[in-house]
Amino acid sequence: MNAVARGSSERTAASLPTFERVVDLHGPAVLRFCVVQVGAGRAEDCFQETMLSALRAYEGVRDAGSIRAWLFSIAARKAIDAHRARARAPEPVEEIESLAGTEEDAQRDDALWAQVRALPDKQRQAVTLRFAGDLSHGEIAAVMQTSEAAVRRSVFEGLNRLRRDGER
């Protein structure tokens, strides 16, 4: 009977989408973000850890409109953990099942994202959130806990550096 009371009254104000829809809508972008941040070999773990953490905390989310930024702040934390682990122990170069469509796609993506991974922390995060996560500057500012102006600067500097790398 307890369950009934809970079901019919307390939850009426909440309007969170099902977690299934959160995965549908934002999951692919989170996965891409992880691939770029930590490399294909560690991306799956980073993705799973992000989603499980999010699911653990999901019922506490108060604003359904900020779910995307909230999800990426979790992903950014997981990616930093994995990034540090990566710096300590470079990932093995052996066969890793590709997440990209074709071998060609994978190679092209990998080359570019390897350059992104070599960027300084703030630039790397800002560029990845902008282009792999497809977040707005405002959302990135929320994730990185900084100002929108600082985000624009980091994206700008990161892109400049990538351009220079590309010309070399």
Next chain:
Amino acid sequence: MNAMNDDTNPGQVEEALRSATSLDPTAWARLRRELAVRATAEDLVDVAFERHDSPLGAILLGATTEGLVRVGLPCEDEDAVLDDLARRVSARVLRAPRDAVTRARRQLDEYFDGRRRAFDLTLDWRLTAGFRREVLRATTQIPYGQTLSYRQLATQAGSPAAVRAAGTALATNPLPIVVPCHRVLRTGGALGSYRGGPEAKAQLLGLEGAV
């Protein structure tokens, strides 16, 4: 300032970054399955659901840890069914494996094959309460292939005068087929309404040899 704005002045690098994130659908499907399994193992899924193909069409089956909580008929809007579960049970709704759903799928197959006359499933009744729940419990007692009128059902539920309320209870049955509200007809034998549409009601009664 224009150079600062990467939205209005997309250069080569930006274009490459945007397109360099292809994702293989097979790999994505595998990751989702793994997520569902891990989330279930860590007890993070409050409502697990799956779609099940039946002669009526795709049926949605949702279960809590307590049992089967929702059967969504083909004519119901799936998103609406899931949103309702998110609102009334928990937003931690995920397509994930769960024994209660697997059992329900097997028994539904047997039922539609004509090999099963009664369901043996643990039900979670939380989506219905009070008199409506009494009516639905009384409905589970109607044997396979037999029918009652709304008036007879109201009597069985303990309130002979509450015919209209009995009708409402059936119209909002969260567990159709399993709780066989299709076995309740208008006095005189007319089909009456059904959450899954009159055709589905006729099809189920036909299957059971009741019409």
